[in-house]
Amino acid sequence: MHACPPNLPRRESTAERRVAIGLAARALIIEKGVEGLRTRDIAERVGINIATLHYHVPTKEALIALVAETIRHDFRAQAMRRPRDGKTGLEVLRLEFEEFREIVTETPELIIILTELVERGRRDPVIGEIMLPLYDFWRNQFVDIFRLGIRDGSFRPDVDPHAAALIVTGTLSDFWRAWTDFSASIDAVFTQLEHAFTPPIALQG
Amino acid sequence: MHACPPNLPRRESTAERRVAIGLAARALIIEKGVEGLRTRDIAERVGINIATLHYHVPTKEALIALVAETIRHDFRAQAMRRPRDGKTGLEVLRLEFEEFREIVTETPELIIILTELVERGRRDPVIGEIMLPLYDFWRNQFVDIFRLGIRDGSFRPDVDPHAAALIVTGTLSDFWRAWTDFSASIDAVFTQLEHAFTPPIALQG
Amino acid sequence: MHACPPNLPRRESTAERRVAIGLAARALIIEKGVEGLRTRDIAERVGINIATLHYHVPTKEALIALVAETIRHDFRAQAMRRPRDGKTGLEVLRLEFEEFREIVTETPELIIILTELVERGRRDPVIGEIMLPLYDFWRNQFVDIFRLGIRDGSFRPDVDPHAAALIVTGTLSDFWRAWTDFSASIDAVFTQLEHAFTPPIALQG
Amino acid sequence: MHACPPNLPRRESTAERRVAIGLAARALIIEKGVEGLRTRDIAERVGINIATLHYHVPTKEALIALVAETIRHDFRAQAMRRPRDGKTGLEVLRLEFEEFREIVTETPELIIILTELVERGRRDPVIGEIMLPLYDFWRNQFVDIFRLGIRDGSFRPDVDPHAAALIVTGTLSDFWRAWTDFSASIDAVFTQLEHAFTPPIALQG
DNA sequence: AATGAATGAGAGTTCATTCAT
DNA sequence: AATGAATGAACTCTCATTCAT
Numbered sequence: 001m002h003a004c005p006p007n008l009p010r011r012e013s014t015a016e017r018r019v020a021i022g023l024a025a026r027a028l029i030i031e032k033g034v035e036g037l038r039t040r041d042i043a044e045r046v047g048i049n050i051a052t053l054h055y056h057v058p059t060k061e062a063l064i065a066l067v068a069e070t071i072r073h074d075f076r077a078q079a080m081r082r083p084r085d086g087k088t089g090l091e092v093l094r095l096e097f098e099e100f101r102e103i104v105t106e107t108p109e110l111i112i113i114l115t116e117l118v119e120r121g122r123r124d125p126v127i128g129e130i131m132l133p134l135y136d137f138w139r140n141q142f143v144d145i146f147r148l149g150i151r152d153g154s155f156r157p158d159v160d161p162h163a164a165a166l167i168v169t170g171t172l173s174d175f176w177r178a179w180t181d182f183s184a185s186i187d188a189v190f191t192q193l194e195h196a197f198t199p200p201i202a203l204q205g
Numbered sequence: 206m207h208a209c210p211p212n213l214p215r216r217e218s219t220a221e222r223r224v225a226i227g228l229a230a231r232a233l234i235i236e237k238g239v240e241g242l243r244t245r246d247i248a249e250r251v252g253i254n255i256a257t258l259h260y261h262v263p264t265k266e267a268l269i270a271l272v273a274e275t276i277r278h279d280f281r282a283q284a285m286r287r288p289r290d291g292k293t294g295l296e297v298l299r300l301e302f303e304e305f306r307e308i309v310t311e312t313p314e315l316i317i318i319l320t321e322l323v324e325r326g327r328r329d330p331v332i333g334e335i336m337l338p339l340y341d342f343w344r345n346q347f348v349d350i351f352r353l354g355i356r357d358g359s360f361r362p363d364v365d366p367h368a369a370a371l372i373v374t375g376t377l378s379d380f381w382r383a384w385t386d387f388s389a390s391i392d393a394v395f396t397q398l399e400h401a402f403t404p405p406i407a408l409q410g
Numbered sequence: 411m412h413a414c415p416p417n418l419p420r421r422e423s424t425a426e427r428r429v430a431i432g433l434a435a436r437a438l439i440i441e442k443g444v445e446g447l448r449t450r451d452i453a454e455r456v457g458i459n460i461a462t463l464h465y466h467v468p469t470k471e472a473l474i475a476l477v478a479e480t481i482r483h484d485f486r487a488q489a490m491r492r493p494r495d496g497k498t499g500l501e502v503l504r505l506e507f508e509e510f511r512e513i514v515t516e517t518p519e520l521i522i523i524l525t526e527l528v529e530r531g532r533r534d535p536v537i538g539e540i541m542l543p544l545y546d547f548w549r550n551q552f553v554d555i556f557r558l559g560i561r562d563g564s565f566r567p568d569v570d571p572h573a574a575a576l577i578v579t580g581t582l583s584d585f586w587r588a589w590t591d592f593s594a595s596i597d598a599v600f601t602q603l604e605h606a607f608t609p610p611i612a613l614q615g
Numbered sequence: 616m617h618a619c620p621p622n623l624p625r626r627e628s629t630a631e632r633r634v635a636i637g638l639a640a641r642a643l644i645i646e647k648g649v650e651g652l653r654t655r656d657i658a659e660r661v662g663i664n665i666a667t668l669h670y671h672v673p674t675k676e677a678l679i680a681l682v683a684e685t686i687r688h689d690f691r692a693q694a695m696r697r698p699r700d701g702k703t704g705l706e707v708l709r710l711e712f713e714e715f716r717e718i719v720t721e722t723p724e725l726i727i728i729l730t731e732l733v734e735r736g737r738r739d740p741v742i743g744e745i746m747l748p749l750y751d752f753w754r755n756q757f758v759d760i761f762r763l764g765i766r767d768g769s770f771r772p773d774v775d776p777h778a779a780a781l782i783v784t785g786t787l788s789d790f791w792r793a794w795t796d797f798s799a800s801i802d803a804v805f806t807q808l809e810h811a812f813t814p815p816i817a818l819q820g
Numbered sequence: 821a822a823t824g825a826a827t828g829a830g831a832g833t834t835c836a837t838t839c840a841t
Numbered sequence: 842a843a844t845g846a847a848t849g850a851a852c853t854c855t856c857a858t859t860c861a862t
Binding site (some may be wrong): 216243244245255256259263264265 | 826830831832834835839840841
């Protein structure tokens with residue numbers, strides 16, 4: 001009566017609970033969008049009471065911020081783990097494309113929620129502060145790639161790294177938005193993007 | 206007695222009211238997003254009772270559909286009014302870019318709401334049926350432009366019209382999304398997009 | 411401009427409109443009950459505007475009173491048209507039973523609405539004043555029948571006319587209420603009611 | 616500290632709340648009918664917020680179903696608690712009559728609400744499924760009584776149990792409907808019903 | 821750390837009724 | 842006699858949040 005039973009460790013730490021809550025929230029955002037997200041649904045999916053949910057995550061805004069944090073964490077982790085030593089800019093760009101294709105087909109939730117939260121971030125400053133820099137981070141990765149490629153000659157010298165990066169991220173983020181009937185043409189788009197920035201010789205070689 | 210009293214023209218026709226309601230809804234969507242749209246706010250802004258609002262537009266879903274229709278109408282009207290006779294593909298593309306810049310700076314609401322509704326249309330089939338074809342319509346305009354340009358030689362022969370169109374629409378629609386500090390660089394992006402599809406010679410000519 | 415066009419006599423007299431409104435209301439009460447009655451539905455069925463409906467029948471209460479009046483009128487008319495001269499009480503009772511069977515099968519609306527309005531009449535004094543006397547009128551018809559039959563010997567002398575009348579009207583009005591699976595047994599009930607009030611000899615004759 | 620404070624026992628269990636809600640709903644149905652039942656009125660009478668009411672009983676339909684259940688429960692409990700061992704059919708019938716008189720005079724709400732709900736049950740299938748079988752249950756009790764009485768000779772052998780039961784339930788249920796000035800004559804009706812089904816000899820014995 | 825109960829504010833919708841023409 | 846437009850009051854229901862334990 002004075003000690004917790006060893007077989008039923010119901011009380012978990014806040015850290016663990018927050019992870020579970022974040023995951024449940026992500027799943028629900030995918031199903032119904034941020035606008036359709038209900039705290040009660042999250043609590044139910046985690047298997048806890050709504051009051052308990054509020055104990056761990058005080059407000060709904062804090063909850064969405066939590067999700068934004070996890071997305072940022074995952075996104076950065078995924079970006080960091082790819083080695084690029086000794087590759088040309090074009091090769092790295094191709095790696096990115098492959099990566100993107102994998103994400104879209106295997107774990108599309110990352111991009112879905114990213115888009116949802118960026119959208120929300122335009123009106124919600126709390127989310128905006130988390131997500132908008134992340135978007136910049138993503139784009140800056142491509143800026144680096146283009147800079148690299150211009151230096152090593154795998155991209156044309158007249159390519160503007162920032163503009164090109166914006167074109168690539170724009171295309172990619174919009175791509176999956178409209179992928180009702182275009183999902184098959186993803187290769188054509190990748191090829192086209194390459195041609196857009198590579199020197200004429202590369203086309204004939 | 207010979208004309209309507211100029212001081213209190215309270216009773217208006219349903220057609221006029223629907224226009225006013227649609228405009229008020231558009232303004233509110235810009236302010237608070239589709240998710241933050243409240244029928245009571247619309248009624249207040251139009252200056253009518255909520256019941257009156259429901260008299261003219263029976264449900265909230267019909268209301269959003271009404272907005273979607275007006276957006277579609279405006280978008281198509283804007284697309285139709287530009288003459289392109291005797292122009293090359295590249296020239297028409299430049300016209301489109303100019304047009305886009307004007308819209309973004311002068312009447313950005315068209316694109317803001319378009320994006321909001323396309324987003325919503327992915328989950329709401331009623332809106333989806335109105336908006337998604339519109340997105341295709343927009344993209345197909347660029348497909349035609351690229352086909353034209355390939356024929357007249359202003360674009361490279363190896364350009365894939367569909368892929369190129371997707372890149373352009375993706376870039377444009379994503380552009381304004383992240384335009385916190387990038388709005389100045391719009392020219393660089395336009396230039397870069399041109400270079401991406403024009404032959405090397407054209408760059409120097 | 412000063413005379414009504416002969417081909418389109420849209421404006422009808424209030425008397426005619428009230429008849430049409432009453433009929434439409436009756437039909438709708440049958441479909442959805444008094445509780446489900448909506449003025450807009452009535453107007454639509456009559457083919458007029460709601461404002462026009464209120465012009466002819468100022469309030470909903472007056473509308474229901476109107477229906478009650480037509481029911482009373484029809485009910486009384488139906489009761490009056492049957493000749494009973496020279497018949498015994500039992501014979502008249504049998505006539506009533508036949509009549510009831512006809513009404514239930516052919517024009518059940520009379521009884522349906524009667525029941526609905528009597529029910530409502532318990533809380534709405536306006537309706538109560540119209541319907542409750544009508545219910546008494548119906549029962550009193552049976553009181554007269556039993557008095558006649560007791561005199562002519564076709565009913566037992568110990569029959570209490572008022573009690574017997576209440577039993578008959580109660581049975582009949584409840585009968586149709588529960589006629590989901592009992593509609594076939596209506597003959598058995600009629601026979602049983604006869605036996606309940608006729609002398610033992612009649613049973614064996 | 617050692618017991619719940621006697622002055623402010625605000626938080627009660629759902630089971631208790633549902634009972635209180637059911638009782639309040641019953642009282643309000645008696646006052647204003649099912650059609651006049653408002654969730655806010657119930658909440659107010661129970662002394663809780665409307666949202667709290669919805670917490671315990673999710674929808675209005677569920678609320679009415681709850682009332683229907685309590686009525687069914689009470690009705691069955693009342694029917695079950697009377698011993699009938701060793702009694703003749705006529706004696707049991709008289710017991711039923713006494714019982715009915717008690718209910719009508721002491722706790723008339725049972726029958727009032729029963730009638731209301733049966734009426735509603737004809738259009739609302741959820742309520743219908745609860746109430747209509749109850750009506751059959753009531754009638755079948757009388758079928759059993761008549762069968763018993765026919766066997767023991769307290770009723771005439773030519774009595775049709777089903778028809779007789781329908782006559783009795785019809786009379787009883789209609790009786791209280793019109794009991795403005797007839798409540799005094801209830802004894803006459805009971806006597807008349809007895810005579811209707813008992814053998815001539817029994818009347819004189 | 822956890823929970824059942826409670827709540828205020830507000831959502832969309834309905835309906836009988838009225839106004840101006 | 843007729844109508845389109847307008848309305849106030851009320852309805853059921855939802856949701857993030859809080860309280861007491």
